[in-house]
Amino acid sequence: MKIVVSTFTVLALFLLHQDVWFWRQARPLVFGFLPIGLFYHAAFTLVTAGAMALLVRLLWPAGLDTEGPPDR
């Protein structure tokens, strides 16, 4: 289930990144100066940080952790 949720999250973000809906559109200017296409991708980046926090919880490879010395 964790793998499914994680895969879906990454795929959804990937699709959201390919946003054709603001392709030829600059207005509205968010905060009066930020074109909507640029604002969208800035917001997308913030959402991605949240998604990474989720992925770290779901996919953390705890089994890889080792405190032992190198074997060679």
Next chain:
Amino acid sequence: MTSALVVFAYLGIVLYIGAFAFRSRASGAEDFFLAGRSLGPVVFLLSLFGSNMTAFSILGASGHAFANGIVTYGLMASSSALIIPVCLLVIGTRLWSLGKRHGFITPVQMFRDRWECGHIGTVIFTLQTVLLVPYIIIAVIGGGTTLRAVSNGAVPFWLGGAIVSIVVMTYVFAGGMRGTAWVNAFQTVLFLLFGAVAVSVVAVGMGGFSSAMEGLFEVPATATLLTRERVSPLYFFSYTFIPLSSIAFPHIAIFCLTAKRLAHFKKTIVFYPICMLLIWLPSVFLGVVSNSATTVPAIRAKLDARAALSAGGPTLPAQERDRLRAQSSGDDVILRLVEGFAPPLLAALLAAAVMAAVMASDSQILALSTMFTEDVFAYYGGLKRYGDAAQVQTGRLFVIGLTLVAYLIALRVPQSIFDLATQYSFAGYAAMSPLLVAALFWRGSTKWGALASTLWIAGAVALVAWVQTVVPTPPTGTIVPVFGVGGMNVVTRATTGAMVFGMLPVVPMTLISAFLMIAVSALTPAARPRQATLARYFA
């Protein structure tokens, strides 16, 4: 001149931090090349992020946005914010674990062990080295551009590039990974602060950004900079392959081995997108806004050159077109903008922050030195025959020689930082990512699959370089057909470089690389490593 003095003082500080401030008393390759696998979470985050952000991130991003508009952010920043942390989570953590358990220092050591191969590892090393050269070229161009701009031409491009290269090599050779990591952490803090300060200063200087934006809307040629209509959705999609290069870069893979604990990856993965936002949003936005900063003489000259280039179009002689293209290049536009609107001392401090990003080539220099000493010199018996001191010295000589080659190319290179990086380094390393994935996640992969993939990438990069050398750079907006089938253009040449089916070459390069890895491995099952080897990777 104040700017130049501050920047030179900054170079001195960096030299001190890198060479002396965090020297360890421990000795040995693992301490020098990997800081003894002992980096804490904050330094690990800042230094790993910093080593991924070179001149490309401030100068290249703003220069590209100056010419192409807001699309620059989506092309590189938001896609990297998604793909790089995922790669760190899935691949970086495994690299760390294998490095810790088996003592690997370089990716090629791991490939050799995983696929039980020797000389194929050397072929991979050679390709990795060649593909890192454009990155070193970028650092030289960035250093030359920045020092020339902040000294108002008193420090010529060739000297600026040489100074930065020498400073970086000095502290890398003296401080190893520990020095490099601390310098990177210090530099990352500086250039993360740069964005917010620069935006504030320019906003005050321009009397707010709203009028600047409205000004850009009024002219059809600049109105399109506020949308993404200058590129096609297919071209935009093809850029999402580029961030795959990050984890395949040897300096990033090696950095993954420096964390003291696996848990240090957690903060890096979560905060990576935020760091991307902090550095790329201001760079791209200021690059776009520069188009309305007509009161700054240096930017005015760039805009005039661009207008002349556009008006002349294909009728211009190639030499004149190249001259205008160089004059309109935006690689130093952010420095010019800050210089035009900030008080001299603040402009100087901001220039030092730009220099911080430019000097992030240190980790590539260290990686090259590490790779040569471990993957070639030690592997072929040089260490046993000539000893530790000779190993270190030959590694340094190798890097000096390679940097000299990169320096000479940088003096002649006609391309922008952004295009140079994406066409060669990023594309080549993205296409190498299937090797890493196959080594870590597919038991059935073989050394012949890895060799086929590597040779394909080498050939493809050479083909791209050939197309871009043979077919002259066309005027902006013009596409020159190079190779077609049945009336359909397969390979074309645009201003930014070669394209395949309207996409960056990185797409076919990566897909065919993955296909060859799968197909050739499937055809050579007898070459699969022994069970004992596989057991170390797939417990």
